[in-house]
Amino acid sequence: MKLGVDQRVKNTIQTIKDEINGLDYYLKILSISDAIVRADDIDLEERKNLDTEGILDLILSKLYELYNDGKYHSIKWILEGNGVKLNGHTEDWDYGRMLEDRGFIETINDRDVNAKLKLEGKYAIEQARKAQVPDYSKISDSDEELKTLLKEVLTEVKKSGYGQQIIFDEFDELRKDIPHLSKKSFGQLLKSKLGDLVAAKAFDKTLASDIFKQFTDQMFPF
Template structure:
């Protein structure tokens, strides 16, 4: 299964659905009548249908299982024995669960290179990673998921990034190796789950600082760089996240172009993108996409 639309467009639309869901919660959270209950159920059903249809058609082949995954929330008794207040509360809670599920779905997709970056990776190389390479991949993806402090399936991380497991329990073996190095905490349920420790987070950050970014792919043409900046700002505006700080930072970058070498331009771009992510003006996914537009490389976080 591969995402056939641009990730930034897909994420933007899902974010809009999340906002629509939150608006429904806000609108009906104080409802107390049978009529409002019926309206809430109908609105929730319509919202679910829109989300499911969009996600299903955004993938090749179509993501047919999403409807089950999306709506597979814990059951709530909506029977006639409940009072109207409780029935409304149950539907609201089910809606909140689905909103939370969408937010988590975006996080998991973002770290799944085979699904959203299939044209950017060497699948054969991924399939032939040695043990250390697989451990590094696990750590890198757990770093991207660090902030939510949840446990994430090692099996899903590997398979979502082009690494097939050959033996039952292999995910547990990788997890124990990393846990023994104090880089992750683990939990075992159906699959082995893991989350990065602070020591693991620090190790990844130090390793990434040591990486040398190749700025040679940056254009030597001032006009091309300015055109790229203009294109980025148009995309940001189209996505509805055009905070003034973004435009100010890129205006400064554009003004500095005549004075900068490729390397200096790339370093300044990287610094500004990091600052914008820290300020929550951009998310990591979009910042990485912007960096790639100029350098043909993914911005490391």
């Protein structure tokens, strides 16, 4: 039976929507794939040599970044995109089972094991991050260097498509405070302002971590 024009249009629109949703999913996976988008910022050799607990922590951390979409994500894709080589066909299933047994994730099994973070897992990640103590020792001692770096960071932020006025206001306040701050105080204030900007959805957690690293030479999750 030949479809009418209206039905063909509806089918075409649905096909386009499905393709857009598929592309959106792959872009999200790409955004948390450090070995692809942040290869210069991580130690790939260290990733290859992670022990079991380190791999489990990495899976949880990446699922945390994907938590808000409420979807299931391939553990195999997460690991391969972050520089972890699987040693067997069922190793991703084993990691999924271990995390599920701990009550941190839910899984569904297809060709790969797919997982999403439960609230218990989200809470565990947040508590672990609160306990993490940043190292501010590598922040520059030069006020002028810090001001120059702030200017460069703002330029990069703007080029990335983030232009809310709150970003520039927060960084301008930070720039004015530089002469009165120790390295530790500057680092703490920077961390606080980045956290506030993430909470205000002025930019995302990944960008906040990248900015923090430029000043401290340390990756810190937000």
